[in-house]
Amino acid sequence: MHAMTDQRPGIAQTQHPLVRRVLAPNPSAFTYKGTQTYLVGTREVAVIDPGPDMPAHIDAIVAAIGDAKLKAIVCTHTHRDHSPAAAELKARTGAPIIGCAPPVAIDDAGPRADASFDRSYTPDDVMTDGRTLTGDGWTLEAIDTPGHTSNHVCYALPEAQAVFTGDHVMGWSTTVIAPPDGDMAAYMASLDRLMNRPQDVIYHPAHGEPIERPHRFVRGLIGHRKQREGQILRLLEKNTGHIPAMVAQMYAGVDARLHDAAGLSVLAHLIDLRLRGIVRQDRDQWSLAA
Numbered sequence: 001m002h003a004m005t006d007q008r009p010g011i012a013q014t015q016h017p018l019v020r021r022v023l024a025p026n027p028s029a030f031t032y033k034g035t036q037t038y039l040v041g042t043r044e045v046a047v048i049d050p051g052p053d054m055p056a057h058i059d060a061i062v063a064a065i066g067d068a069k070l071k072a073i074v075c076t077h078t079h080r081d082h083s084p085a086a087a088e089l090k091a092r093t094g095a096p097i098i099g100c101a102p103p104v105a106i107d108d109a110g111p112r113a114d115a116s117f118d119r120s121y122t123p124d125d126v127m128t129d130g131r132t133l134t135g136d137g138w139t140l141e142a143i144d145t146p147g148h149t150s151n152h153v154c155y156a157l158p159e160a161q162a163v164f165t166g167d168h169v170m171g172w173s174t175t176v177i178a179p180p181d182g183d184m185a186a187y188m189a190s191l192d193r194l195m196n197r198p199q200d201v202i203y204h205p206a207h208g209e210p211i212e213r214p215h216r217f218v219r220g221l222i223g224h225r226k227q228r229e230g231q232i233l234r235l236l237e238k239n240t241g242h243i244p245a246m247v248a249q250m251y252a253g254v255d256a257r258l259h260d261a262a263g264l265s266v267l268a269h270l271i272d273l274r275l276r277g278i279v280r281q282d283r284d285q286w287s288l289a290a
């Protein structure tokens with residue numbers, strides 16, 4: 001499974017008899033090699049995360065569908081590298097968009113280092129938690145996993161003991177939690193949700209390689225965030241309570257292009273700590289409570 005080093009945009013790769021992936025040509029510091037669109041099924045298919053609205057990518061998805069019937073276009077969340085192609089794919093195939101809820105309206109979005117939101121996303125039906133979508137030989141079951149965004153949904157494919165994890169759990173990097181829509185406490189609870197599904201043996205993320213031994217991987221993500229929280233508390237003990245200074249110390253070895261995103265993740269931790277009564281905020285200065 002991990003030997004697929006020659007992944008090229010537009011070429012469908014088989015991951016399982018029921019699962020193929022098509023890489024979009026949108027590589028970046030935030031998307032790794034690009035967004036991976038998944039096709040589930042053979043005679044009847046679902047497309048998960050159609051991706052950015054790029055004609056070459058939509059052509060590649062339509063070619064991969066071939067003579068099969070497209071039952072539904074499914075989105076994990078509405079960042080601009082995931083859902084904008086849904087409308088065009090629907091226009092070209094007639095398939096309904098059945099997936100996550102539309103993005104919530106946020107008045108003060110603040111700086112967004114992560115991909116921005118696709119406000120045009122208009123689902124025909126929303127897959128709330130536990131709802132299923134079926135096709136010939138497959139079932140997709142919605143698992144609400146807010147945190148990366150408030151509307152993030154993963155989809156289990158029990159026939160393959162697999163979960164499509166979108167940006168909740170990725171194969172190349174930890175996810176960005178960007179307040180106010182991103183929520184650290186919700187993200188940690190959503191990691192626990194995956195931990196409590198022993199039946200899953202593989203994750204297919206929107207970015208990066210498939211994740212085998214997924215529970216060990218998720219346990220590592222939980223440990224990583226707890227470590228970050230510990231680092232933040234130690235910096236606050238030393239009166240380093242300004243986010244850029246905290247990022248400079250905590251992310252010294254990380255690509256500087258990602259420092260704004262890292263700052264948002266630190267902010268997400270601080271908001272979580274404030275809600276738990278552990279830290280307090282005075283404008284852009286943070287300190288330990290009491």
Ligand SMILES: [Zn+2]
Nearest residue numbers: 079115148167
């Ligand atoms: Zn995202």
